[in-house]
Amino acid sequence: MRHLLVKNTLVYRSLTLAFLFLVTAISVSAEWAALPDEGGVPAYNAGPPPKGTKLPPILATSELWGADAQNVYQRHAYELAAKIPNVLHQQPCYCYCDRMGHNSLHSCFENTHGAQCSTCLKELYYTYQQHQKGKTAAQIRTGIIKGEWKQIDLMSASTMN
Numbered sequence: 001m002r003h004l005l006v007k008n009t010l011v012y013r014s015l016t017l018a019f020l021f022l023v024t025a026i027s028v029s030a031e032w033a034a035l036p037d038e039g040g041v042p043a044y045n046a047g048p049p050p051k052g053t054k055l056p057p058i059l060a061t062s063e064l065w066g067a068d069a070q071n072v073y074q075r076h077a078y079e080l081a082a083k084i085p086n087v088l089h090q091q092p093c094y095c096y097c098d099r100m101g102h103n104s105l106h107s108c109f110e111n112t113h114g115a116q117c118s119t120c121l122k123e124l125y126y127t128y129q130q131h132q133k134g135k136t137a138a139q140i141r142t143g144i145i146k147g148e149w150k151q152i153d154l155m156s157a158s159t160m161n
Contacts, residue, residue, distance in 0.1 A: 041145055043098035044105070048086045048137070055089060056110045058082040068115035073158035077121050080128045080160065081109040090137035091127055091144055095119035123149045125157035132160075 049055055058081045061069075069075050081088060088106035092098075095117050097108060105123055108114035114121060126149035130140045143149070 042092040042094060042096050043103050044092040044141065045089050045103065047090065049089055055085050055106060058085060058106075058109045059111055059114075064112065064115055068112045071154070071158075073121060073125075073154045074115040076158045076160070077114060077124045078109060081106075081114070081124055084128060084131050087127055087131050087137045087140065088124070091123065091141055093120055093123060094144070094147075094149075118154065119149075121154055122152040122157075125149075125152045125154070125160060128160060129157075 059078055060082075061075045061078045064075055064078065085106055088109065089104050091105040093102060093105045093108055095108075097113060097117075097120075102108060102113075105120065105127065108117065108120040109124065114124065123144055126144065127140050129152075130143060135143075
C-alpha cells in the first residue's frame with residue numbers, strides 16, 4: 001500500500017511539473033509573439049502638429065558630450081533634426097522606443113537617445129535625405145516602414161547638408 005502511495009505522489013508531482021512547464025512555455029511564447037518588432041509599425045503621428053502646437057525642442061548640439069558626441073554624425077544629426085522637426089514628428093522609430101514613451105522619431109532627438117542609437121540616426125538621415133528630394137512626410141514614412149533607412153551609412157551621411 002505504501003509503495004502505491006509513493007508511486008501516486010510521484011505521478012502527481014510529475015504531472016504538476018509538466019503542467020507548470022507547459023503553461024510557462026505558452027505564456028513566454030505568447031509574450032514574444034506580441035512584440036511589435038515582428039511586423040508592427042511603431043508609434044508615429046499621422047500628420048503635422050496642429051496649428052499653434054509647439055513641439056518639444058530638439059536637443060542642441062552644445063548639449064551633447066562624451067559618448068553622445070564622439071562621432072561627427074551624432075552631432076550633425078541633431079543639426080539636421082532641428083531643420084525638419086515637423087517631418088520627424090510624423091515618422092515611426094524602429095528601435096521601438098515608443099515602449100518607453102516616445103511618440104515618433106522626433107522624440108528621439110529631444111534628448112540624447114538619438115545620439116546613442118544607430119536606428120534613430122539612420123532613420124533621421126534617411127528622413128532628411130528624402131525630405132531634401134521633395135518627398136512628403138507620408139512618402140518618407142512608407143520608405144521607413146519598408147526598411148529603406150537601413151541602407152544609410154552613418155559616416156558618409158555626416159556630410160549631408
